[in-house]
Amino acid sequence: MTPDQVEENRTIKWQKAAIRSRRRRHWKLAALTIFLSVVSIPILLAYLWMITIAFTAKTGGVETATLWIAASILTPTLIIYAVIHNIEDLPNKRRWGWGLIGVGFAIGVVLLWDEFHLGNFRFMINPNLVEDIRGVATAGGQFPWVWEAFFNSLFLASVQTVIVVTVSSFAGYYLSRFAFTGRSLFLQSLLVLQAFPAITLVIPIFLIVYWVGLVNTIYAPILVITALELPFFIFIMKGFFDAVPWDIEMSAMTDGASRRQAFRMVILPQVRVGLIAVGVFAFIKGWEEYVFVTGLTTGQSYTVMSTYLYYVSEDVMGVDYGIVAAVAVLYLLPALLLYLACQKYLTQMTLGGVKG
Amino acid sequence: MAKVELRNVTKAWDKATAVKDMSLVIEDGEFVSLLGPSGCGKSTTLLMLAGIYLPTKGDILFDGAIINEVEARERNVSIVFQSYALYPNMTALQNIMFPLRFQPNSRGEELAREMADLVQVGELLERKPSELSGGQQQRVALARALVKSPNLLLLDEPLSNLDASLRLTMRAEIKRITRKFNLTTVLVTHDQLEATTMSDRVIVMNEGQIQQIGTPESLYAQPNTLFVGSFIGSPPLNLIKGTVQNGRLNKDNLFLQIHDADGEITLGIRPENLVVAETGIPGEVSHVEPMGREVLTTVHTAFGELWFLEAGVQPRWEMGNQIKLNCQPENTLVFDRTGIRIQGAIAKFDT
Numbered sequence A: 001m002t003p004d005q006v007e008e009n010r011t012i013k014w015q016k017a018a019i020r021s022r023r024r025r026h027w028k029l030a031a032l033t034i035f036l037s038v039v040s041i042p043i044l045l046a047y048l049w050m051i052t053i054a055f056t057a058k059t060g061g062v063e064t065a066t067l068w069i070a071a072s073i074l075t076p077t078l079i080i081y082a083v084i085h086n087i088e089d090l091p092n093k094r095r096w097g098w099g100l101i102g103v104g105f106a107i108g109v110v111l112l113w114d115e116f117h118l119g120n121f122r123f124m125i126n127p128n129l130v131e132d133i134r135g136v137a138t139a140g141g142q143f144p145w146v147w148e149a150f151f152n153s154l155f156l157a158s159v160q161t162v163i164v165v166t167v168s169s170f171a172g173y174y175l176s177r178f179a180f181t182g183r184s185l186f187l188q189s190l191l192v193l194q195a196f197p198a199i200t201l202v203i204p205i206f207l208i209v210y211w212v213g214l215v216n217t218i219y220a221p222i223l224v225i226t227a228l229e230l231p232f233f234i235f236i237m238k239g240f241f242d243a244v245p246w247d248i249e250m251s252a253m254t255d256g257a258s259r260r261q262a263f264r265m266v267i268l269p270q271v272r273v274g275l276i277a278v279g280v281f282a283f284i285k286g287w288e289e290y291v292f293v294t295g296l297t298t299g300q301s302y303t304v305m306s307t308y309l310y311y312v313s314e315d316v317m318g319v320d321y322g323i324v325a326a327v328a329v330l331y332l333l334p335a336l337l338l339y340l341a342c343q344k345y346l347t348q349m350t351l352g353g354v355k356g
Numbered sequence B: 001m002a003k004v005e006l007r008n009v010t011k012a013w014d015k016a017t018a019v020k021d022m023s024l025v026i027e028d029g030e031f032v033s034l035l036g037p038s039g040c041g042k043s044t045t046l047l048m049l050a051g052i053y054l055p056t057k058g059d060i061l062f063d064g065a066i067i068n069e070v071e072a073r074e075r076n077v078s079i080v081f082q083s084y085a086l087y088p089n090m091t092a093l094q095n096i097m098f099p100l101r102f103q104p105n106s107r108g109e110e111l112a113r114e115m116a117d118l119v120q121v122g123e124l125l126e127r128k129p130s131e132l133s134g135g136q137q138q139r140v141a142l143a144r145a146l147v148k149s150p151n152l153l154l155l156d157e158p159l160s161n162l163d164a165s166l167r168l169t170m171r172a173e174i175k176r177i178t179r180k181f182n183l184t185t186v187l188v189t190h191d192q193l194e195a196t197t198m199s200d201r202v203i204v205m206n207e208g209q210i211q212q213i214g215t216p217e218s219l220y221a222q223p224n225t226l227f228v229g230s231f232i233g234s235p236p237l238n239l240i241k242g243t244v245q246n247g248r249l250n251k252d253n254l255f256l257q258i259h260d261a262d263g264e265i266t267l268g269i270r271p272e273n274l275v276v277a278e279t280g281i282p283g284e285v286s287h288v289e290p291m292g293r294e295v296l297t298t299v300h301t302a303f304g305e306l307w308f309l310e311a312g313v314q315p316r317w318e319m320g321n322q323i324k325l326n327c328q329p330e331n332t333l334v335f336d337r338t339g340i341r342i343q344g345a346i347a348k349f350d351t
Helices: A003-056 A065-086 A093-115 A119-124 A129-134 A146-177 A183-195 A198-212 A219-242 A246-254 A259-287 A291-295 A305-313 A321-348 B042-050 B092-102 B108-118 B134-146 B164-180 B192-198 B216-221 B226-231
Strands: B004-012 B017-026 B031-035 B057-062 B077-080 B152-156 B185-189 B201-206 B209-214 B238-245 B248-251 B254-259 B263-269 B275-290 B294-301 B304-311 B322-326 B332-335 B346-348
Touching: A003 A065, A003 A093, A003 A119, A003 A321, A065 A093, A119 A146, A119 A321, A146 A183, A146 A219, A146 A259, A146 A305, A146 A321, A183 A219, A198 A219, A198 A291, A219 A259, A219 A291, A246 A259, A246 B042, A246 B077, A259 A321, A259 B092, A291 A305, A305 A321, B004 B042, B017 B042, B017 B057, B017 B209, B031 B042, B031 B192, B042 B077, B042 B152, B042 B185, B077 B134, B092 B108, B092 B134, B108 B134, B134 B164, B164 B192, B185 B192, B192 B216, B201 B216, B201 B226, B209 B216, B209 B226, B226 B263, B226 B332, B238 B304, B254 B263, B254 B275, B275 B304, B294 B322, B332 B346
Parallel strands: B031 B185, B031 B201, B077 B152, B152 B185
Antiparallel strands: B004 B017, B004 B057, B201 B209, B238 B248, B238 B263, B248 B254, B254 B346, B263 B332, B275 B294, B275 B322, B294 B304
């Protein structure tokens, strides 16, 4: 072989290797996206069911027609999306993706337009929902208006959030900064406490709450949930405080701040992401609480959203799935809005993540 | 501006003692450096001066008054940290004005802007620390430290995160400013160049104790201990270990004459004091490093690797050259077995 041929062979060899590697990378990515798209279909269907039923169900019985239509749009859309995602050298891939989602949505709207109605949301303006559908005899006149439940839940979740955020930030700071006797034991027990399923404590907690005299008040679940959630949130906050350099605190103190002023003016602003994260999670925990609300009440002394949803779906005369789904949509909305509002901060969160 | 004094100060933790029985007087307006390897207790000393740590034993005095238990915020002391420790949630201006929040001053902002101009960050005051370069952050930190006219300015490795040329400028800058305000300043550093170029006096520390206090020149020329001798100077001191018998340090067929010392010793010679001569320790050149306007040449001899500095851009020797090294007796340093320098002892290179 002449030197030129040798050179040429070598070039071809490298080119082949490059093509092989590109193809391998491509297939791996394709397999992964298609797998993830397929497994996500059942998960998405649950939400799809809730939303379509909430806006379309009419008879009160189990209706599946709309769901099938919706699913038959969603599934191909998702699969086409996965395929498009894997087409190599497709310009404006992002635009294609959004276009596809738009098309899928448009087809859905066209096909389901006639079915669409807001009747299932009548519970929002009708305080006597159940009497209205079933007659006074079945409901016994004890069914509350949804807004009562809504504001009870809001109260429960908010008070709980305020307590959790306050206590966990002080405790986390103290754990992060001070060496005291039993500190490591305390930290370990924080984690061990998380290992107990809270449900195992329902009976002793009920007894304590009963003796204290808080049964049938909304303060019982507030205090109990707070107590059970705190260890974990304290641990999270400790991580955030750990990431704030000592130098900054020392600097504030030599600049003339007292320890408390340094905490408020310099340290707290730096764990803002942590405070928001803990706040969001605590709020959602309180918002969705069910076990300790039903467990610490006898009869219907007050209703929160979770118990309201339960009563709506447990009606002895048969369930109106349309209304259940509509209540679920309302129930979901505040949590969703909260997530969306705080998403910017939550995605910044790595455990103890403060940018250096 | 204050005279600062440490009297037999000890700082001990549960397991370790960071500072042992340290006594020191820093005059009003003086610039001193605490120099030592990491973990030698210099930062602990600094934080005790700042009031962050309480001394375990001993007293700290400002202008003759014991201030051991006075809180950090009442000492009117400023620190510039290695990490600058700017408050990320505040703009540069807010950072500089932060100390004034606690001692209300009607012309606070004016003062802050003055300080910012002094350290040349007047244009950057609306930026957050994350939008400033390392050098700019450093300047803001310095302005923040100066704005309250501190009794004592503490600098904790302030230059070690800067690149070489910036370090040179900041060194001059800090020196200029501390002179201008006649500030009592303590610089903590492990960089001998920083310590020797900036300070009036250097305090060399090791393992929590003061090794030697002196002007940069005296520490370099007359180290009291082997530690100081080898810690200060770059390239480092040449060290020859051996046992003196009948006034001679023998190695193979060679010997060095040692006067006024006996037993196990370590001989130290500064690289610039070793010269190539007709007589002396013979050896083979093993390594040549041009360092700009000097050349560092390493020679393999019976007494180990010895290196010497010669002025000049072009190397005079190459690997494999056979040369002889000699040194003026008055330029040799003799240390005893424990590392203490034997005053008056010298070595002669008459082999």
